[in-house]
Amino acid sequence: MESDPLDRFLLQGAKDTVPQLSQERYKGQAxxxxIIGGSLEYTxxxxxxxxTTLKVGGDLAHVFCCKDAASAIKSYSPELIVHPVLDVPNSLELMIQWLPRLHVLVIGPGLGRDKLVLDSVANLIKYCREHHTTCAKPLVIDADGLFLxxxxxxxxxxxxxxAILTPNAIEFSRLAKAVLGETWLPTPHPKEEKVRNLATKLGSDITVLHKGATDIIAKGDSAAVLKCSTSGSNRRCGGQGDLLSGSLGIFYAWAxxxxxSYPASVIAAYAGCRLTRExxxxAFGRKGRSMLTTDMIEEIHTVFEELFETH
Structure with missing residues (x-):
């Protein structure tokens, strides 16, 4: 399914990071x-x-959400560990005790724009930045995390x-205005240098993944720009970006x-794009216009087997 040698190289790089299933492993190693998100409106x-992090192959998924979202999220799946802490006064204190146990933080899915919650997330990122030895956490930032x-x-x-930032066309244009002071009209076909310019300005360890007709990946310290345009469909429904951000979280941890030979964030970005698009x-082949993100989640096992298992 890969279209050129670079695609095959990146796909092999992703395969090489997938942990082998073994009875010698213990829970949590994979x-x-x-997940930092989940509000009353967006559970x-x-x-x-x-x-998605679990379906792809991660062992444990913790959701740090608002109090009013916790019961709903728990009811969706008993596999998730849910912490209703985002909108309480001592949220940072409650979250940081869990940080040493986590490999990657995915910030933004269903986060909402409540000021108290956004301040809590900002303080969490600041804490991770400053505490290098115990809480040096790689980040995936999506949705309202990008608004922050x-x-x-x-x-x-x-x-x-x-950190991997995953803006769509509108989010990208807003980031460009805020970071570069440039006005770019939203487009599903941005120029590659614009994505690279944003990544470069944000910093050497920041990777920007512009979601669009072709996904464009650029890391701040590299002149190279990668693209992923395989598969996909014309159907756009709520939740597809959340599937991508969840897959990025676990692929990033594995990488x-x-x-x-390629940076972990770039391998993760490419792997997440390939999985999500496929x-x-x-799912669209089965459901057409009726396709929902739940239908895409049902495809994760088969797609992962075909793309990433080495057998």
Whole structure:
């Protein structure tokens, strides 16, 4: 299914990071991911991201959400570990005690834009930035996490532990205005140099994944720009980006555990794009206009087997 040698190289790089199933392993070694999101209005987004990390092959998924979202998210799946802490006064204190147990944080799915919650997330990122030895957490930032970055770019500027930002066309244009002071009209076909310019400005360890007709991936310290345009469909429904961010979280954790010739964030971004686009294509083939993100989640096992299992 790969279209050129670089695609095959990146796909092989992703395969090489996938942990082998073994009776010698213990729970947690294949990835413990924290999802920072989930509000009263948007409970599904946090669920989609969290359940995707497990369906792809992670061991544990923690959801740090608002109090009013917790019961709904728990009811969606008993596999998720749910912490209703985002909108309480001592939220940072409650979250940081869990950070040493987590490999990657996915920030944004269903987060909402409540000021108290956004301040809590900003403080969490600041804490991770400053505590290098115990809480040096790589980040995936999506959805309203990107709104926070647009409002306060300094939060992620030169973040030292690695971060993947996943803007769509509208989110990208807002980030460009906030970070570069440039007005770019939203388009599903952005120029590659624009994606690279944003990544470069944000810092050497920041990777920007522009979601569109072709997904474009650029890391701040590299002149190279990668693209992923295989598969997919014309159907756009709520939750597809959450599936992507969840898959990025676990692929990022694996790539950091098994470093290769390409940066972990780039391998993770490419793997997440390939998986999501193929799940979209397969689900659309079955359901057409009726396709929902739940249909895409059902495709994860088959697609993962075909793309990433080495057997």
């Amino acid at each position: 990835g413990r991911i924290g 599904g987004a946090a669920y989609y991201a969290a359940i 970055i647009t409002e306060r770019p300094d939060i992620i500027q030169d973040y030292p532990h690695g 950091l555990m098994s470093p290769g 799940c979209n294509s397969r």
